[in-house]
Amino acid sequence: MGAVVISIDAALGWGFHVDPPADRPTDRIARSRWGWTQLAETLETYDIPATWAVVGHLFEEECAGAHVGHPSPPGWFAHERGDDPMDEQYRYAPALLDDLVGSELDHDIGTLTYSHVEFDDATEALAHAECDRAIEAAETAGVDVDSFVFPRNQVGHREVLAEAGVRCYRGTRPEPATDSPYSAPLRKLARATVVREPPPLVEPEVDEYGLVNVPASLSLFGVEGPAQRLLAATVGDPAVRQAKLGVDAAASGEGLCHLCLCPSDLTTEADLSRFRAVCAHIDSVRAETDLTVETMRSVADHVATPDTAA
Template sequence: MNAVGSVVLSLDAELGWGFHDLEDPPENRVESGRRGWSVMVDLLDEFDVPATWAVVGHLMLTDCDGRHADHPAPPGWFRRERGSWADREELRFGPDLVTDVLEADTDHEFASHSFSHVLFGDERTDRELASAELRRATEIADDWGQTVDSFIYPRNDVAHREVLAEYGVSAYRGKSPTRDGVRGVFDSTVRDQSMLVQPELDEYGLVNVPASQFLFGFEGPARTVAESIWTDPMLEVARRGIDEAARSDGVFHMWLHPNNLTSERDDRRMRAILAHLERRRSAGDLTVETMGEVAERVHRSRGIGAGGTDERAAAGTN
């Protein structure tokens, strides 16, 4: 599809919204959202790596009543916002952090992670709710002078793709064909399974850019043991994926949450991955793309222009 391989990096930028529906949110992740966000902005600038930042729309607000009475969410959906997190504005709002992404030296892609992290595949999420999430997210993005060309589903729960198309979205991150965690490391390093993916145009005109690797899927004691006798397993898999992309014409799509960076140990992982990516890109046999750029490339290869128009049909050609 392209002359050389490419690497895509996407981030689920959500602060507290990634956990607000959980009975017992992981405190270290909740409290690391802002820290990790700032570290990633700095690292991506340092290595000049553009990424797709999928932002929960509510973070772009400066205040709200915590109730959202006009939103068709299930009963209790915003309970934590107006309850235990009512005085935790730093978990609910992040316009300063969004501004950091938009004003970064690196040209990142602004994308959507919904308005309030509703799970699109949940049985309670009907078309009305999915549409409300997209409508509010795109309205807020427009207030900021941004468009929503790419969408990342909360918890990768893919559903209601037709709603994405209705709101002008071009691409989404699809489910990974490879396994995460220990099994993924085994598949890549022992079975030598490919980590590359091929973006595909679906029946709604959306480009599915599947995930290849979640960069924080091998943590805790298992990670400590692996590092003591071998190396950081996620770093090894990421290097293998980047190298494979450099040798082929596929896409290696890495992803993470900023809140995965809970310590300097995690920062070192990301620095090492980005440094390796920069070395391979500098060699001239690899490109770095955003999800939106992948979608543009796929649409162009199919003769589809901006807005989903068929350029070949418009020109009267087959």
């Protein structure tokens, strides 16, 4: 499968709701709806469907804040009813989701749990509640959930996903073995700028629970900071360079380049330019090769019925 997948972790304020108000990245939260709309418009421009993994609570228009019966830790929903609540526009997003559902693109709308719970540290009861409530909220909005992304990529309780009827999930990026003394972020930056290696192409496979694991290849905003900004200003954006290498590698062989990001990653026009450059490259390569653009759901279809794979 020579293909590209883009998956989007659509959480808005839920990605940061357990942080104390003083520690929340207010700039990222404040720009998250702008980032969401810019991602959607760019995908429309280049005719690229994506997997949108949405926090289930965003499907709702309002709630009492009690969440009766939800086995969450004490204070988990306190940001909804405390002294300094997070603004409602970052806790609900039915209009944004209506636009996705009504899009002519065949977006795959999956889930990022109901309230952005990290599954590696969740009880089984909490994992069940997060899956079931997210799926119920989506189905109420007319969305069938096939795809799942683990908040902050913390994989766990895959058996719960299978029991809930989920078909596929985004697994963790394969990391090559290394004896380098440098930190993982520096190694990633070096691969993008010095070594010039593409991100790993991945091979989706069915796991022991019958779920299709669609591992990530590259987070488009996984390496940020002064070094990245300096390189972007001098030799070009290393994230764009890596993504283009991955797309080209997928087009040249049988592999999947799985790119991922969040709406809250886009806070500036430069961030948007990065995403536009990647989408433009996907579109141009697709026009000249056999590269296909898939979603996690369509990848799961191909893995389940290999004779129909591209």
